[in-house]
Amino acid sequence: MININEKNLEFHLKNEQISYIFRVMEETEIMEQLYFGASIDEYDQYDFLIERESKPGNNQIEGSQITNLDDIKQELPVYGTTDFRQPALEIVYPNGDRISHFAYDRYEIRQGKMRLKGLPSTFGSSEDVEILVIFLKDRYSDMEVELHYAIYKDFPVITRQNIIRNHGTTTYQLESFLSLNLDMPNENYEWLHLHGAWAREAQLSRDKLIIGTQQITSTRGASSHMHNPFFALATPETTENQGRAYGFSLIYSGNFLAQIQLDTYDIARIQLGINPFQFSWELAGNASFTTPEAVMVYSENGLNGMSQTFHNFYKEHLINQKWVHKTRPVLINNWEATYFDFDEEKILTIASKAKDLGIDLFVLDDGWFGTRDTDDGSLGNWTPDLRKLPNGITGLAEKIVDLGLQFGLWFEPEMVSVDTPLFSEHPDWRIGNPKKHISHGRNQFVLDFSRPEVVENIFEQMDKILSTAPISYIKWDMNRYISESFSATLGRKNQGELFHRYILGVYALYEKILDKYPGLLIESCAGGGGRFDSALLYYAPQAWASDDTDAVERLRIQYGTSMVYPLSSIGSHVSEVPNHQVGRLTSLEMRANVAMFGTFGYELDITHFDEAESAEIRKQIKTFKNYQTLIHEGDFYRLKSPFGNNETAWLVVSKDKKEALVGWYQVLAKPNPAYQRLRLTGLAAEKTYIVNEDGQETLRKGKDLMSAGVLLGENLINRSEGEQSHKRYGDFQSRLFYLSEK
Incomplete structure (x- = not known):
């Protein structure tokens, strides 16, 4: 794939889809860019790509007017x-x-x-x-x-x-x-x-x-x-x-x-x-x-x-191959159900209900350590709070595993609170100049991860928990940015190295954890999407996309995130209503149909659900598990953008084009809506598909689905008016269509 013209020192990187070409300039021996784009043929020389005109301004070579860089x-x-x-x-x-x-x-x-x-x-x-x-x-x-x-x-x-x-x-x-x-x-x-x-x-x-x-x-x-x-x-x-x-x-x-x-x-x-x-x-x-x-x-x-x-x-x-094709667990996180107000009994009640609903993994979020009843203390003191958990994390985790669930735990390892032994013993371990003001962020300070001894201390604290409890998942959070950048151990000329050394320290802790616990699934988080980047996918194959779990807001967040990151990396949950971030009321169906196109999980108090709601959750989990391989391994297509529009649509098509899943979402209802079809894409034109929506099936050719589309209104021919389902009536509507080859 690498072709070199030794005589002209021209370099052509090429496969069937792209070409990248550059060369060594005469006299100056500087590397000159020539082309990046669709794959082109190899040539003996690439003079036809060189652009050089006389420029009488500053030139590298005296007497030359074509070496103006x-x-x-x-x-x-x-x-x-x-x-x-x-x-x-x-x-x-x-x-x-x-x-x-x-x-x-x-x-x-x-x-x-x-x-x-x-x-x-x-x-x-x-x-x-x-x-x-x-x-x-x-x-x-x-x-x-x-x-x-x-x-x-x-x-x-x-x-x-x-x-x-x-x-x-x-x-x-x-x-x-x-x-x-x-x-x-x-x-x-x-x-x-x-x-x-x-x-x-x-x-x-x-x-x-x-x-x-x-x-x-x-x-x-x-x-x-x-x-x-x-x-x-x-x-x-x-x-x-x-x-x-x-x-x-x-x-x-x-x-x-x-x-x-x-x-x-x-x-x-x-x-x-x-x-x-x-x-x-x-x-x-x-x-x-x-x-x-x-x-x-x-x-x-x-x-x-x-x-x-x-x-x-x-x-x-890029992502660890251990997780790429492995089924991810459907999880429930207790955060919006309890916040800091929980004890072992309350957690076990939620976990028992979760098992009954078909959930795979229970995640204990913030508040299990130190004396953390609010967000103003205990970070850096990673010892179980025996007031809430008299049997510690180990005892709780074992009981949850005995229920038939996996157990996961929340950490925020990069932060420290002033009420901890860690801060008392090592006040210089926080980032900031102790002779100047150091700002708070969420009532906490940032540990100086540019220092290996700080990373080692946090690793030892985490290791003590991980080595004694059956933990299969970590939610790794980070809830404030670095201000007043200064390290007590870096010299005057080296303070500009802190930001980079800090993030290298974060990577080092990830590697220390994963080297010892290679089967651990980590979901990265930074107050939601504050550090959703490809580098962390190298260590953590999924990331919490946003603390905003409202289904309508998530349409935009997940649509934008999909521009570069795969659906299997987008942490997405069904949460409480009224939504805790925007106060919006959306149906359980709408929330699930949005979260379906991500890792999928729940973050709400399921113990208050009646049998009808519980049955709906069981159905949602079964649906997701049926489609999970398709969603996480298929090709994702965006159909309608939520930015500036009332509707959003997308679909996932399997690599072999044999099946697809379509999601359609409407934010606000419209009176007397217009006739409308949703044109699909990415299907095999010659294949015949069974289009299934809530058990109602029709046969359609792929070509027709991409040309004429899926009907979003209703056809009441041969049906009584009483059968009208009003599929598009009401705010915050959603529909799923499953396509399978006949």
């Missing part, structure tokens, strides 16, 4: 080289200057890609993936940069990752080092990204590129509720099902920068990586620094094609 597409632009756009690499030299020149030296080709320790990344066998490594040497120092490009046989994907190595003894200061730089000719592109806040994450925006810089970032120590480390470019005519789209995702959970700088020559500089804001890294002699990995996706089949590539690629080459 401000007009040339590059793989690793640096400061001080006649390129006045944003660099991807910026270094401070000992005398204070920032002028670099990294020139081509050599290349290597490697087969296969191993899972890494310490930094999440994609992986694949030697049959699946090839890696091209380009080595660049700095003309002014003993530093060397490695540009890593991975191409996968079966996916329209290129991954990018960079390493800088200091082979000398002089110390340099790394001020910026991004994972990806891609200079692309603009084609009137629009850019899509996910934004929001707590309880309204993953809101989708689509806007036209304008001259200047458009960016999304995090400076909060986590990828954040506000922006997700993902964005896409699409041509104006691109829809969900057709047109060209380019997707970019960063495998990182900390401060990130994702930006597009459109210049006056209509070149879009696309950059993705660690946010340079508040970042600085001391690169000592014989030291190195590795960037997070960035993933680039190309689609000729619209946004659905882009999303399906991300979904399938992450399932096969």
Whole structure:
């Protein structure tokens, strides 16, 4: 898949779906970007892709007017080289200057890609993936940069990752080092990204590129509720099902920068990586620094094609393979049923009812440790509260397992409260300058996970619980951002390293836990979707998408999240009504039909349900279990967007096109609604499908379902008016259609 023209030093990464081409420039030996897009043929040379016109402004080579880098597409632009756009690499030299020149030296080709320790990344066998490594040497120092490009046989994907190595003894200061730089000719592109806040994450925006810089970032120590480390470019005519789209995702959970700088020559500089804001890294002699990995996706089949590539690629080459094809348990979490007010008897009552309903896993949420009756204490004191649980976690877990359920437990390991022994003994273990004000966030402070001894202490506390109780699941929460960034152990010149070292510490704790408990299922959470990113999927195959569990709000949240993340990773529950976040009343059916397209579970007090409601839950669980493999392993298509619309629709189609599940949702009722059909997509045109809705079956051809669609109104011919079911009457309606090959 890697083709090299040794004479011209042109590099072509190619499979049946994509091509990525770049070259070494004459004289300057800088890496020049030529093409990224649909697969093209191999040629003896790629002169037809080189754009070079005379520019009398600043030029690299005296006497030449075609070495103005401000007009040339590059793989690793640096400061001080006649390129006045944003660099991807910026270094401070000992005398204070920032002028670099990294020139081509050599290349290597490697087969296969191993899972890494310490930094999440994609992986694949030697049959699946090839890696091209380009080595660049700095003309002014003993530093060397490695540009890593991975191409996968079966996916329209290129991954990018960079390493800088200091082979000398002089110390340099790394001020910026991004994972990806891609200079692309603009084609009137629009850019899509996910934004929001707590309880309204993953809101989708689509806007036209304008001259200047458009960016999304995090400076909060986590990828954040506000922006997700993902964005896409699409041509104006691109829809969900057709047109060209380019997707970019960063495998990182900390401060990130994702930006597009459109210049006056209509070149879009696309950059993705660690946010340079508040970042600085001391690169000592014989030291190195590795960037997070960035993933680039190309689609000729619209946004659905882009999303399906991300979904399938992450399932096969990022998420732990132990979980990708394994049935996930349907769980119940006690949080909205009890909050902090529970005891062993109350928990066992809920668990017993859960078993009766067909639930697989009981999760005990916040409040089981220390003396935590509110959210203002006990974090960092991971010892069971014997007032509530006289037999401890071990005793409770054993009783729940004896009922026939699995047992799961909530932790927030990165935080500390002032009323704990941990804080009393180690006040300097929290992030912040003790000589200055340190802000509260949810009545708690952030532990300094840049320090290995802090990570080790929390691991030992968690290990003491995990080693003595039958725990099969952890909900790993994180409920506040980092402010007043300062570490007591980092020197003056190293404080800019804290944010990155912190997230490396988080990864280290994940790895320590999973190394000892490889069968543990972890669901990541950060006040909902505050750290829903691809890096954590490397460790935790599912993530809590949002603390907002309202079915209507979840339509937008889950729709947006699906742009890049697979349904099997989207934590989605049926919760209480009136909803605890927005106060809305939706039916049990509506709530389940939305949560169905995710991991599926419950978060409400089932002990108050009457027999009719209990029977409905049993039916929902049975339905989900019947469709779970289809939902989690099929191809997901978005049909109608909830953003700006009253209706939402989506479907999942099995890989072999033999079955599909359609979800349709209406927020507000309309008087005298218009005639309406929902056109499907992704089916096999020639197949005949049995379309089943609540036991009523019709036979339809795939071609017809994609052309004429599914009727959303009613046909009362040969039926009495008394039989009218009013399927679209009332607010907050939903319908499921199951299709199976005849």
